Amino acid sequence: MIRKSIGILILILCLGLILTGCPKKTVVKEEPSIKKELAPERERPAKLEAERVAKERELAKIKEEEARKAPEKELKAKEEEIKKAIAEKELVAAKEKVAGLEAERALKEKEEKAKEEAARKEFEKSLVAKRYPGIEGEVLESKLIKDIHFDFDKYNIRPGDDETLKGNSALLLKHSNVKIQIEGHCDERGTIEYNLALGERRATSTKKYLISLGISPDRIFTISYGEERPEDPGHNEEAWGKNRRAHFVILSK
Numbered sequence: 215m216i217r218k219s220i221g222i223l224i225l226i227l228c229l230g231l232i233l234t235g236c237p238k239k240t241v242v243k244e245e246p247s248i249k250k251e252l253a254p255e256r257e258r259p260a261k262l263e264a265e266r267v268a269k270e271r272e273l274a275k276i277k278e279e280e281a282r283k284a285p286e287k288e289l290k291a292k293e294e295e296i297k298k299a300i301a302e303k304e305l306v307a308a309k310e311k312v313a314g315l316e317a318e319r320a321l322k323e324k325e326e327k328a329k330e331e332a333a334r335k336e337f338e339k340s341l342v343a344k345r346y347p348g349i350e351g352e353v354l355e356s357k358l359i360k361d362i363h364f365d366f367d368k369y370n371i372r373p374g375d376d377e378t379l380k381g382n383s384a385l386l387l388k389h390s391n392v393k394i395q396i397e398g399h400c401d402e403r404g405t406i407e408y409n410l411a412l413g414e415r416r417a418t419s420t421k422k423y424l425i426s427l428g429i430s431p432d433r434i435f436t437i438s439y440g441e442e443r444p445e446d447p448g449h450n451e452e453a454w455g456k457n458r459r460a461h462f463v464i465l466s467k
Contacts, residue, residue, distance in 0.1 A: 333388060346463065354464035358385055359394070362420065364458045366401075369415040371423050379420070382462065383427035396420050397461040398438040399445070401454035406440055413438030420460040435465065 340356040359382050362375035371379065386392055398413030398420075417436035425431050445461075446453035 330388065337385065337389060341464065344463075353395070355462075356464060359462045359464070361459045361461050363455065364416055364460075366454075366458065367404075367412070369398075369412060369419050371419060376423070379423050380427060383424050383429050386424070386429050386433070391466070393433045393435070393465045395435040395437060395463050395465055397443075397463065398436065398440075399443060399457055399459045399461060400441045401457045402441045402444065402449070403454070404441070406442075409440035410438050413440045416458075416460050 337356065337358060340358050341354045342356070343352045343354055345351075346353055360378050362371070362378050364370075365372065386394070396417040398415070398417030400409035400413050400416075404412070414436065417438055421431070421434045421436055424434060441457070444453070444457040445459065446456040448454075
């Protein structure tokens with residue numbers, strides 16, 4: 215009888231629960247302010263992971279770029295090394311060239327001095343002392359300073375004789391202390407007065423030509439002997455051609 219009463223009681227309770235319904239689940243709503251505070255914390259791991267991945271990608275990109283540029287850098291370094299080696303060789307070659315040119319210049323100077331010394335000795339050896347009327351003391355003559363000749367009744371420098379004067383001037387330029395006297399001579403034809411004047415014109419034209427070649431006028435003196443001192447005493451055209459001349463004597467050296 216008691217069991218039956220308990221069973222009825224349980225049945226009544228179940229019916230009551232069914233009629234009243236199950237209790238609603240309580241939902242705790244989060245406040246907006248709390249959501250805002252928790253959002254960064256929830257997003258932080260994802261952000262950190264994203265940054266890590268981005269850094270890894272950037273690092274991989276840098277490594278890849280360096281790996282790609284490595285051959286270029288190596289090639290550039292080799293090029294620089296080659297350029298440096300070439301520059302050093304060129305510098306050495308330039309120094310050797312300068313040394314060679316310097317040695318060549320020194321050799322040429324030595325050769326020039328030797329030539330000048332040989333020319334000086336040859337000139338000294340060629341000098342012959344003579345006494346001339348009207349000139350005090352001795353004068354010198356040299357076969358290296360050659361005479362020039364003139365056409366009949368002329369005093370202009372003839373073609374061919376200009377080369378002789380160029381040779382004379384070259385010798386005088388090498389021996390700058392030498393002073394000369396130019397003698398004007400004529401053949402026996404014509405009066406004494408006329409031939410003296412013609413001889414002077416021949417000596418003067420010769421002096422002017424030497425001055426035009428660079429000889430200082432202070433080193434050149436002139437005199438006319440007219441027909442008084444013939445080189446050849448003959449009385450024919452051959453002798454007269456020899457006597458129409460400008461002759462050089464050395465006054466000092």
